[in-house]
Amino acid sequence: xxxxxxxxxxxxxxLAALAAAGAPxxxxxxxxxxxxxxxxxxxLAHVPPTSADWAELGATxxxxxxxxxxxHGWQRDNVIGTAAQPNEPRTADWTSFHWxxxxxxxxxxxxxxxxxxxxxxxxxxxxxxxxxxxPSLLHGDLWSGxxxxxxxxxxxxxxxxxxxxxxxFLALFGGVPTTFVxxxxxxxxxxxxxxxxxxxxxxxxxxxxxxxxxxxxxPAVVARLDAQGW
Numbered sequence: 001x002x003x004x005x006x007x008x009x010x011x012x013x014x015l016a017a018l019a020a021a022g023a024p025x026x027x028x029x030x031x032x033x034x035x036x037x038x039x040x041x042x043x044l045a046h047v048p049p050t051s052a053d054w055a056e057l058g059a060t061x062x063x064x065x066x067x068x069x070x071x072h073g074w075q076r077d078n079v080i081g082t083a084a085q086p087n088e089p090r091t092a093d094w095t096s097f098h099w100x101x102x103x104x105x106x107x108x109x110x111x112x113x114x115x116x117x118x119x120x121x122x123x124x125x126x127x128x129x130x131x132x133x134x135p136s137l138l139h140g141d142l143w144s145g146x147x148x149x150x151x152x153x154x155x156x157x158x159x160x161x162x163x164x165x166x167x168x169f170l171a172l173f174g175g176v177p178t179t180f181v182x183x184x185x186x187x188x189x190x191x192x193x194x195x196x197x198x199x200x201x202x203x204x205x206x207x208x209x210x211x212x213x214x215x216x217x218x219p220a221v222v223a224r225l226d227a228q229g230w
Contacts, residue, residue, distance in 0.1 A: 001038075002038065003034055004036070005082055008032060008033060011155065014078070015038075015154075017158050018064060018156055021137050023064045023153050025152055026038040027039050045151065048149075048150075049149060050150075053150045053151065054150050054179040055182060057180060058180040058181055059183045059186065061139070061142075062188035064139070065138070067137040068160075069135045072090060072161045073089070073090035073097055073101065073159055074087035074160065079157060083208050084105075085157055085159070086101045096126075098162070103204060103207065106210070109211045114221060117230050120230065121228065125230075136160060136161065138158060138159055139158065139166050140159050140161075140165075142169050143172070143173055143175070145175075147180075163190075164190060164191075165201050167181065167184065167198070168201035171202075172202050199227060199228075
């Protein structure tokens with residue numbers, strides 16, 4: 001059983017979307033306003049995952065990302081952690097959606113000089129992130145704590161967006177074996193230039209961390225701005 005501070009339907013909807021796209025997720029048995037009854041994955045995990053298990057899970061994420069819609073965003077706003085995650089307006093233009101719904105809403109929590117640097121960077125950011133990304137179904141909050149026992153995905157913040165966003169967040173704090181990403185790239189290699197886009201895409205999750213956990217994450221934001229020449 002899990003209790004949530006936000007509407008539990010957000011998480012249940014995300015798990016259902018991932019499951020429909022082929023992802024292994026806990027089965028949800030009951031949903032109330034702020035409560036989910038679902039599988040206890042600690043009880044289901046009987047043996048540690050092997051390298052092959054991690055590679056298979058990475059390939060499964062690629063399968064999820066192949067669930068492609070017409071627009072970036074989602075049919076409703078939801079949450080990432082406990083932070084609001086706006087998903088409107090939906091648009092076929094990834095760089096526009098990324099700025100409007102992923103960067104701009106968090107400028108208010110930054111010191112003004114840092115926020116101003118991001119505003120000035122907007123045109124160049126869009127140019128650097130533009131690689132004709134399709135609106136893939138994303139987990140949205142993919143870090144090691146949300147990959148359980150090498151077999152399941154939990155706690156999504158689903159939306160449609162550039163598939164590299166999931167992988168950029170996963171790389172931000174580490175903790176998942178390299179075989180996971182190798183399995184992903186074997187199934188669906190990332191586009192050329194992904195390594196240059198990765199630190200830019202990580203800005204979203206760092207801004208969320210500034211909002212939720214405070215200014216200790218500001219140096220990582222500033223370091224990425226410095227590295228991009230912004």
